[in-house]
Amino acid sequence: DSGVTQTPKHLITATGQRVTLRCSPRSGDLSVYWYQQSLDQGLQFLIQYYNGEERAKGNILERFSAQQFPDLHSELNLSSLELGDSALYFCASGGGGDAGELFFGEGSRLTVL
Amino acid sequence: KNEVEQSPQNLTAQEGEFITINCSYSVGISALHWLQQHPGGGIVSLFMLSSGKKKHGRLIATINIQEKHSSLHITASHPRDSAVYICAAGTGNQFYFGTGTSLTVIP
Numbered sequence: 001d002s003g004v005t006q007t008p009k010h011l012i013t014a015t016g017q018r019v020t021l022r023c024s025p026r027s028g029d030l031s032v033y034w035y036q037q038s039l040d041q042g043l044q045f046l047i048q049y050y051n052g053e054e055r056a057k058g059n060i061l062e063r064f065s066a067q068q069f070p071d072l073h074s075e076l077n078l079s080s081l082e083l084g085d086s087a088l089y090f091c092a093s094g095g096g097g098d099a100g101e102l103f104f105g106e107g108s109r110l111t112v113l
Numbered sequence: 114k115n116e117v118e119q120s121p122q123n124l125t126a127q128e129g130e131f132i133t134i135n136c137s138y139s140v141g142i143s144a145l146h147w148l149q150q151h152p153g154g155g156i157v158s159l160f161m162l163s164s165g166k167k168k169h170g171r172l173i174a175t176i177n178i179q180e181k182h183s184s185l186h187i188t189a190s191h192p193r194d195s196a197v198y199i200c201a202a203g204t205g206n207q208f209y210f211g212t213g214t215s216l217t218v219i220p
Binding site for chain 1: 146148154155156157158161199201207208209210211212213
């Protein structure tokens, strides 16, 4: 058990809809990272938050947004969903700063029909 | 060109064999991670390296900062080592991922 909790584990929805994925980091970790893993693209870094502030942005679409709350949990919002958004979405947490360890949640599997 | 390249993409080994997976990167990094992903999706961080060499049981990871290269070695491989191994290199702010090496160890 990594200590990182992601909900929901599975989600099926339709094109055009909006979903929210939730991540609770390991106790004491200030950084939360979101990743997307689709079959054809491997793991892609989406965005990082550190202690409530956006720290880095990767290949995150404009239809996606995230935030980190004062209790350090994070939510990833995906809107106007398309078939291609079907993927595993992983959250990882770490102590932040450089050279930090990463602890991954079990992922949320999103299927867009 | 990807910032992180792994080789081989696929690897099949007999139980007991010594296995090496390679990772080359082109970005400046403060750390390199080796991750293991089993069928079913869960990802486990095996190693975090910024220099030198680390060993956990039958797993050894090395990194050469000057050559921008890292290797993951598995000694005395076992079928339970069958998984996808992913290299991730970057800074605390952003990591770049290799496409993974799918390892199958046959009894």
